[in-house]
Amino acid sequence: MLVLALGLLSEAAKIGTSSIKPLKINLSERIPHMLDLVQRTHLPAAELPAAKDSYNTSLSSGMPLSTLQSLQKEWIASFSWEKEQESINRYHHFTVEIEGQDVHFIRELSQDPKAIPIILLHGWPGSFLEMLPLIDLLTLNEPAATGSERTSFNVVVPSLPGFGLSSPAPDNWTIPDTARIFNTLMTEVLGYQTYAVHGTDWGCAVAYGLYGQFNTTVQAAHLNFLPFFPLNSEQLAALNITLSVEEEDDEQRFLDWQGAGFGYFIEQATKPNTIGLALYDNPMGQLAWIAEKFILWSDPRRGTGPSVLTDNEILRHVSLYYLTQSLVSSVYMYAQNLDGFATEYTKAKTNAPLLYSSFKYNVGFWPKTLVEEVGNLVYYKFHEFGGHFPALDNPPALADDIRMIGKYWHN
Template structure:
C-alpha cells in the first residue's frame, strides 16, 4: 500500500482540491463490528425447511433454474456461523485507503489507491448490483502495478478510484428521482473537482456500465477512455442478430443461448426490483438469511461454474463477505432502488455515444448478457474487443488477471 509520506501528500492534495469545491474529503476506517453479533444471532436462529420440496428436486435444479438449492443455502449458512470472520475481512478491507466526501448533498464513499508511476492513468471502477466496492478490490494491485510480476505483462499503470454507488454500502441512499445520469455527474465532479484529475478513464459492469457509459458520452472532454464488460442496452435476440446480418461463432452461440436463457428465466428479480423495490427491500431488510438467498443465487448462477478455482476468487467466503456488507450497512433496500429509478436504464434502442474516446470491451463466456463485436461498434469508438473463455458476470472476481490485462490495454490508446 502507500508509504506514510505518500499518504500525507495525497491527503494534503485531497484537502486542497476539496476546499476548491466547498467539499471535504475525510479518511475513513470501516468499523461495522458492533452489528455483527445481531447479524449472526439472526443467522443462527433462522429456521430452514428440513428437506427440499419435491418440485425443487427436478433436473432444473442443476442449473439453479428453480432458484437456490436448499443444500447450497444450508452450506453457506453453516460457513457463515462456523468459519466466517467479519473482523478478519474488515481488517483486509481496511488495508486500502478509504475516504468519504459530499457532492451535491450526497455522501460518497470511495477508495483511492495511486500508482508510483508519474505517468499513471487515472481510472474509476464502477460496480453494479448485487455487487459493491468489494467486487473490484482484486483489481487494485493489478492496475496500480503493486504486484511486481504484473509489470512485465501490463505496461500501463493506473491511479485507481473505486466508489460505492449511491445507495450501496457506505454511500448514502439516492434521493427520489435519482438516475444513473445523476450518478455520472457527481462522480465526474469527484474525479475532476475533488480529486483534481483533468482527464481519466472508466471501467464499469452491470449498473456500473450504465454510469460508465453516461460518463463516456456526456463527459467526453474529461473521460478519455472506457472499458466495459456489459452494455446499458438490452442484449439482442436471434431475430435482431439475423436482421443485422450478424453471424455468430461457436463460442458466441453458447454466449447468446445463456443470454436468452437469462432474459427468459433468470430476470424475475429485475421485474420485482424495478416495479416493487420497497416490498422486496423491506421483506429482507433485517433478514440476513433472506439477503443471502436472494444475492447468493445471482453470484452462483451468473458466474463461471468453475468459480473459486483457477483465477477465480469468487468463493463462498466472498459471497458471505458481500452479503455481510449489505446487511451491516443497511443498504439492501436502498440498493435495489437503482432499478426502480432507472426503468429504462438498459435501453432497447441502440445509440452511439457522442465521443471520439476509445472504447474497449471484454466479453466473458459466462456473462448473463452477450453483445457481439458488431453491436458494440454501434455504441462507441470501439478499438478493442476480446473474448475471455473463463469468467462470467463478475469478472473482477471471476478472472481478475484477465480483466486487469484487458483494462490495461487502455494505455495503448490513451491520449490526454
C-alpha cells in the first residue's frame, strides 16, 4: 500500500501537480461532543397516534420513533468511530487543489498493468464511504464471465464538492463545474489519457456530464440512476413503451416515491440553509434526516447478504457528515442545480459505450428503451436484490456489471 502511495506522489510530481497531498483521516477530536449530544437528546416516550407503523410503504410518515431510538442506543453503546476511521484509513486518501477547490479522493491501484482507470461518483446522502465496498472487488484481477482480459480497474473515489473532506462549492457552482474539475483530476492530476466513470444519484449527473462533455477522455460510462426525471405511466404510454409485470412494480415504486417521498428534495432545493443550519450541530437530527433515506430507499432485506447496508453503516455515514460539518454544504447541491435532473431526454454527444444497472428497490425507474435515448447503450441488466445504494445494497452485482466495461473497452 505504501509503495502505491509513493508511486502516486511520484507520478503527480512528474506532471507538475505539486499541491497533491496524502491524507490520513482523523476526525476523533469532535467525537466526545457528538456522542454527548446523542446521549443527551431526549426523544418522545411514545409514537404519536397519527404516525404510521408501516415504514416500507408509500404511506410512511417518515422515520419511526422505534427505529430512531434503536439507532441512538447503538450509536452510544456499540458504534466506534475510531474503529471505523482505522478501517477507512486503510485506503490511500489524498487532497489536491483544483480551480481553488480542495478535492478529497481515494486512489487504489490494481496489480494488473492493463487495468482500466475508473472514477466512482456518489450522491446524497451518500459519501465516498458508499463506494468503499467496490474498491477491493474492482481492483482484483479476475476473469470475467465474458472472457474479457480487461476486467480490473485502477479506482478513484472523490468526495463531491461540499461533501465530507472536499471544500464547499462556491456560489453558482453547477454539475458541469464538478465534471470539469473531476476530468482535471483524472487527466492532469493523475495523468490518465482515457478513463471510465460510474455514478449514482447526483454522481450519475456528474458522470453523465463527463460522458458527454469530455467525450475524448471518457471512453465508457456505467450508471444505475439517470440525470433525467423518470416518466409516469401516461408519459410512457405516449411513447408506446410497454412495461412487463415486473417493470410495472418498479414504475409503481417510483410513483409512490414521487407522491410521498419527494418532500426532502423540494426543501433542499429551495431552503438548503434552513435545513442545513437546523441540523448543523444536531447529530440526532442528522440521523433522523439521513437514516430515513438509507432505510426507505434501500432493499428491505438490507443488512443481509449480499447487502452491507447495516445500521452501523448508516451510523458511520451520519458520523462522517457530522464530524466534517458538511451537511449544510452538501444539500446546496440541490439548490445550485435546480435542473440537475432534466425533464427533457437528450442524447449525449458521444459514441462511447453506456452500461446501465437497474435495481428493484431504487426510487427511480428507467426501462431499457428510455436509457437507449440518452447514450450508446450496450448493456442493461435488472437485479432483484438492491435499491438506491447498490454499492452497499448489492456490491457484488454492481461490481460485476461495472466490470463488463472490459468487454467494450477498446483503448
